[in-house]
Amino acid sequence: MRTLRKLALCGGALMLSFGAEANPSFSSDETDFQLETVATGLAHPWSLAFLPNGDVLVTERAGRLRRIRDGVLDPASLTGLPDLVVSGQGGLLDIVLHPEFASNQSLFLSYAHRSGEGMTTRVARARLGDRGLNDVQVIFEALPRAGTSHHFAGRMAFDREGLLYIAVGDRGTRDRAQDLADDAGGVHRITINGEPAPGNPFLARDDARATLFTYGNRNIQGMTIHPVTGEIWTHEHGPRGGDEINILRAGTNYGWPEITYGIDYSGVPITPYTHKEGMAQPLHYWVPSIAPSGMAFYTGKSFPQWQGDLFVGALKARKLVRLELAQGRVTEEEDLLTELGERIRDVRMGPDGGLWLLTDSPNGKVYRILPEG
DSSP states (O other), X not given: OOOXXXXXXXXXXXXXXXXXXXXXXXXXXXXXXXXXEEEEEESSXXXXXXXXXXXXXXXXXXXXXXXXXXXXXXXXXXXXXXXXXXXXXXXXXEEXXXXXXXXXXXXXXXXXXXXXXXXEEEXXXXXXXXXXXXXXXXXXXXXXXXXXXXXXXXXXXXXXXXXXXXXXXXXXXXXXXXXXXXXXXXXXXXXTTSOBOTTOXXXXXXXXXXXXXXEOOSOEEEEEEOTTTOOEEEEEOOSBSOEEEEEOOXXXXXXXXXXXXXXXXXXXXXXXXXXXXXXXXXXXXXXXXXXXEEEEEOOOSSOGGGTTOEEEEETTTTEEEEEEEETTEEEEEEEEOXXXXXXXXXXXXXXXXXXXXXXXXXXXXXXXXXXXX
């Protein structure tokens, strides 16, 4: 397998200058679109969720949960967040709504937490009230803890059976990702109450974590459900090269650090292997790294040309990547929004038919991609 090199260099071409009255327009291979600024002034926004009443919730890695109502960012953050730590790559991370949120107002947050034994990735369930969160309960905690402040992962998604998938990074210690008795470096599948999901692949093993669904994952920063198959797709950061997209399969070893298409940041090889028996190959990978973050399949009606395409944000490469798929393979790759020079942290499919983006900076923004006209 090789990384596709057909990048549409004109795909993000800016057609109009940024102005106070008009949304800037862009052109891709398939269609023209506009970029609307929904909100600004967010401190490293990390994730967002769409409420049934039209409001949008946005997490800030700095440790705040914000609400956008009627297109306006509420200056006050929501109260009642769980105890968390903001350190390095850690802070308040992902947010997903309960599958029956409309009736129970429940949501789930992932975040970094510190104790005397170090830091870790936690997930809490809470009920959304008018001004904040109520009935906050910790339902997952990755163990053992570590002293590092990176590779928390934290991306989450629900499958069609209402089971919650949680990504935990290797916390900077590579070999942890190959240890089934360690929560780090894998994806966990749990019930909404925090119990190991029925049918998890290692439930019957005394030497493995019952919540583990996959392992050999370095630092997953994107997770979404395929709109047709219902499979959970992820992408993760490689080291220096080797960012990859995977489809989660129960009990699968995705190889980190035994196999990788990247090398150490120092330039020294991590392993001579890109393939090993019993270890999965990525669906797609990038060399050099783009530092992918956030991902969504396009399923709206506003851009029929994009129907079924996968969109991936990029931090290091500062762009939005559009991937066309056919028969389980990436057939085309196009770079968009390169002129923005923004680190794209999250990509979400909005209920309005637009794609929503978050930018990672001290003055982070919420953007919405809309049709021309």
